[in-house]
Structure formats: C-alpha cells, structure tokens
Amino acid sequence: MxxxxxxxxxxxxxxxxxxxxxxxxxxxxxxxxxxxxxxxxxxxxxxxxxxxxxxxxxxxxxxxxxxxxxxAKPVGKYDALLADEALCRQQNIYAKTAASPNETTIVFAGDILFDDHYAVKVKMNQRGRGIEGSISQEMLDVMRSADIFMVNNEFPYSNRGTPTENKKFTFRAKPEYASYLLDMGADIVSLANNHAYDYGKIAFLDTLDTLNGIGMPYVGAGRNLEEAIKPVYFIVNDQKIAFVAATQIERTENPDTKEATQNSPGVFRCWNVDKLLEVVANAKQVSDYVIVYIHWGTEATDQLDWAQKDQAVKISNAGADLIIGDHPHVLQQFGYCEDTPVMYSLGNFLFNSKAQDTCLVKLTLDANGFKSLQFIPGRQQDCSVTMLHGTEKERVLSYMRKISPDVTIDGDGFVTKKG
Structure with missing residues (x-):
C-alpha cells in the first residue's frame, strides 16, 4: 500500500x-x-x-x-503513532534512528554489577577510568554502535533500604552509577532478575525512579503488575520491535524477590508461565518482531534444565521471534524452537572477578525481518571484559559448537539452524 x-x-x-x-x-x-x-x-x-x-x-x-x-519522505506505517507523543509514553514506545536505513542491529549482554562492595566496582574505582577502564574499546564500539543495546541490570540503585535477611549475596549501587549504562551505550535494561529487590521495596522503587531520571527504559519490573508486564517497544526503520522480560528465579512460593501484584511493586515472575505467554501473544499482535529476555536456568552449568526446555517451546509458540536467557552465570547453548532462535544463557558480562568466557549476541533485522544472529566471544577477567581473537576466539566458538548440536556457528560467529 x-x-x-x-x-x-x-x-x-x-x-x-x-x-x-x-x-x-x-x-x-x-x-x-x-x-x-x-x-x-x-x-x-x-x-x-x-x-x-x-x-x-x-x-x-x-x-x-x-x-x-x-x-519527499516516504509515509511510514508508524508515523501517525509516533506523532502522538502522549500515546507513545503511555504504551512504552520509543523512536530510534538506525545507523543504516536498510538494517537494524540489536546487541545483548548478560549480567552486570556496580556495587562498591564487590570486586568489579572496587577495581573500576582503582582504575579511575569509569566504564572504559572495565570494558575494552572493541566491545564498547559494538555496544555503542548498535541501534539498540540491552543488558541485565542485576541490582537496585539506591542509598536506602536494608539487605534481605538470610540471603547470601545482596547487591546495591549508588544512584549516580546508573550513568554507566549510558556510557556503555545501553538503550534498555532488564530488571527481571533475583537481585532487583535485594534491599527491599524502598530501594526497588528508587531504582525505577533512578532509571526514569536518566531516561533509561526498563522492562520486567514495575510499581504494580500492569507496569511490570508491559513490554517496551522501539520503532526503528519502520519496524516495531517488542521487548518482554520475566524471571523464573527464585522458584519458591514466597521468593525474596517480590513479585509485582495489582497493588504492589516487584518483578514479572514467570515460574507459572501463563501470564508471560499472554503478554508475548499480545505483543505479537501489535509488533513486527518480539524479543523475550528471560532469567532462568541453573547456575554454574552449561546443561539446560527442564524448565528452560519446557518454557522455550511455549514462549516460541506464543509468538516470540527471539529468546535471550541469563542467570546461570556461564554460557549455555544456542538452539531453535521451530524458527525461533534461543540463546539459553549469555553468562556474566561484567559481574565478578572470576575469569570466564562471555559474549555479546548481535541480531540484525532487515526489511523482511530476521537477517542474522552473531555470537561475539569475549572474556571476563581481572574485573574487565575484552573481545577475543585468534586461537582464543576459536576456542570459545568450538565450545559453543560442541554444546549447541542443533546449530551451525561459522568462524565469524554467525549462527544458523541445521537442516
């Protein structure tokens, strides 16, 4: 038309x-x-x-x-929607201008932590160079040049609250540290994780206010259930892309990380997956592409658990076009549910002092939708992240091929479905 x-x-x-x-x-x-x-x-x-x-x-x-x-500028199918600023604010819709009029690039990273009492931030303070002292320029170039960059913000921003009683690890960062997200090139963060509520309701609400204060869209948490389940939408190159986030963790009836309800703040929990499937299906009806960023799996293992396998199929069938997972703190496999790519765990990105493999995952869309998915190997070591090359890059690619039997990963990290 x-x-x-x-x-x-x-x-x-x-x-x-x-x-x-x-x-x-x-x-x-x-x-x-x-x-x-x-x-x-x-x-x-x-x-x-x-x-x-x-x-x-x-x-x-x-x-x-x-x-x-x-x-004359061609008429876009979302121009009328974007012209209604009030409606866009109400529906979490953001306009983005892509670097290329023919492609949209979306990059994902795993867990980050900016708590002064843990090694990553201690080392960052010692180096005195902010985020550039902890993430290599090559990595930052990929993150900053992406049309959309998303990361898991696994802690609250606040100077208030008290740590959750009897919880082994509790995190909290100063509100001013939220500026590191902008320095990284982040466009959206997930708060659907098991540390967003570590310092209680007051610190959780401070986090929402802090992110709003710097203009950082967040997904997977809110002041009530309606806000927590609401997707964030970006309109880029006349395509509407939906981002949905939810967490399975913790898997108990009364979790430390509070679930959002009709009248109370918290995260979007999906141990019972029905509400998540409903949100995905609704997002699919009004979007060109739906991305689900989900906190799931078992820590410290590359083996998938039954809940990941079970929910991945259901989320795909509900309408997700891409599923990105985190929480295990290690890399897990790429797979496919029908035509939906699944990266089961991105691993840590900038989270602790442990030396371990990490990654960025880069999605490219064109006018027809999905174009490519690329795994970019990295290494977290000495509380910093660098991009890998040569034999080290090939080592990680070989490992990912070994644990991902249903896909092919070429020498540049591009992932395709076998068969």
Whole structure:
C-alpha cells in the first residue's frame, strides 16, 4: 500500500509538471502566431518578451516541484503513532534512528554489577577510568554502535533500604552509577532478575525512579503488575520491535524477590508461565518482531534444565521471534524452537572477578525481518571484559559448537539452524 501511494504521488507530480510546460509552450507558440498574423514584430515584441520570462518562471517552478517530489519522505506505517507523543509514553514506545536505513542491529549482554562492595566496582574505582577502564574499546564500539543495546541490570540503585535477611549475596549501587549504562551505550535494561529487590521495596522503587531520571527504559519490573508486564517497544526503520522480560528465579512460593501484584511493586515472575505467554501473544499482535529476555536456568552449568526446555517451546509458540536467557552465570547453548532462535544463557558480562568466557549476541533485522544472529566471544577477567581473537576466539566458538548440536556457528560467529 505504501508503494502504491508513492507511485500515485509520483504520477501526480509528473502530470503537474507536464501541464505547466505545455501551457508555457503554448504561450510561445501563440506569440509566434501573433507575429505571423500581424506582420509587425515590433508590436508584439514586448508581449513575447513577457511570455518568455513567464516560461522561465514556469520551468523553474516545475524544477522545484520535481525536486520536492524526489526528496519527499516516504509515509511510514508508524508515523501517525509516533506523532502522538502522549500515546507513545503511555504504551512504552520509543523512536530510534538506525545507523543504516536498510538494517537494524540489536546487541545483548548478560549480567552486570556496580556495587562498591564487590570486586568489579572496587577495581573500576582503582582504575579511575569509569566504564572504559572495565570494558575494552572493541566491545564498547559494538555496544555503542548498535541501534539498540540491552543488558541485565542485576541490582537496585539506591542509598536506602536494608539487605534481605538470610540471603547470601545482596547487591546495591549508588544512584549516580546508573550513568554507566549510558556510557556503555545501553538503550534498555532488564530488571527481571533475583537481585532487583535485594534491599527491599524502598530501594526497588528508587531504582525505577533512578532509571526514569536518566531516561533509561526498563522492562520486567514495575510499581504494580500492569507496569511490570508491559513490554517496551522501539520503532526503528519502520519496524516495531517488542521487548518482554520475566524471571523464573527464585522458584519458591514466597521468593525474596517480590513479585509485582495489582497493588504492589516487584518483578514479572514467570515460574507459572501463563501470564508471560499472554503478554508475548499480545505483543505479537501489535509488533513486527518480539524479543523475550528471560532469567532462568541453573547456575554454574552449561546443561539446560527442564524448565528452560519446557518454557522455550511455549514462549516460541506464543509468538516470540527471539529468546535471550541469563542467570546461570556461564554460557549455555544456542538452539531453535521451530524458527525461533534461543540463546539459553549469555553468562556474566561484567559481574565478578572470576575469569570466564562471555559474549555479546548481535541480531540484525532487515526489511523482511530476521537477517542474522552473531555470537561475539569475549572474556571476563581481572574485573574487565575484552573481545577475543585468534586461537582464543576459536576456542570459545568450538565450545559453543560442541554444546549447541542443533546449530551451525561459522568462524565469524554467525549462527544458523541445521537442516
């Protein structure tokens, strides 16, 4: 329909220009006829000169119309929606301008931590270079150049609250550290994890206020259930991309990380997956592409547990186009549920002092939707993250091929479904 409107508009411009030139040419012919009939060029010279001047003006006008037609911006299917700023705010819709008009790139990373009492932030403070002292320039270039970059924010931002009683690890970062997200190039964060509520309700609410204060969209948590389950949408290159986040962890009836309810704040829990499936299905109806970022799995193992396998199929069937997982703190396999790619665990990104493999995952969309999915190997070591090359890169790629029997991963990390 859009292409038809373009052709119709282009045809109208051609007709208008042709009409102008025809009238102008007719004026010249009329002037010549007057000379022929009257036989006195002097009598019509003034008239003819005026007609020629009008012809020049008509040609210039025609050129202006043609230039305007050629530079006219195509009508996008979401232009009317984006023009309604109030509705966009209400529905968590954000407009983004892509680096390329033909492709949209979306990059994902795993867990990060900015708590002053843990090794990553202690080392960052010692280096005194902010985020650039802890993430290599190559990694930052990929993250910052992405049209959309998403990461798991596994802690609250607050100076208030008390740590959850009897919980082994509790995290909290100063509100001003949220600026590191902007330094990383983040466009959206997930709060659907088992540490967002570590310092109680007051620190949890401070986190929402802090992220709102820096203009950082978050997903998977909220002041009530309605807000916690609401997707975030980005409109890029005339495509509407939905981001949904939820957590299975902790898997108890009364978890330390509180679940959002109709009247109380918390995270979007999906141990019972029904509500998540409903949210995904609804997002699919109003979006071109749906991404589910989910906190699941068993820590410190590359083996999938039954709940990951069970829910991945259901989430795919509900309408997810891509599933990205985290929580195990190690890399897990790539797989497919029908045509839906699943990265079961991104592992830690910048989370602790342990030396371990990590990654970025880069999704590229074009006008037809999915174009490619790329695994970019990295290494977390000495409380910093670097991109891998050469034999180290191949080592991690070989490991991912070994644990991902249903996909092919080439030398550049591009992932395709076998068969």
């Amino acid at each position: 859009i292409e038809k409107r373009r052709r119709k508009r282009h045809g109208s411009h051609i007709f208008l220009i042709t009409l102008i030139l025809t009238i102008a040419l007719g004026s010249v012919v009329l002037g010549c006829s007057m000379i022929w009939a009257v036989g006195s060029p002097q009598l019509v010279a003034v008239k003819l000169e005026s007609q020629l001047a009008n012809l020049v003006e008509d040609v210039q006008a025609a050129e202006s119309v043609l230039a305007s037609a050629q530079s």
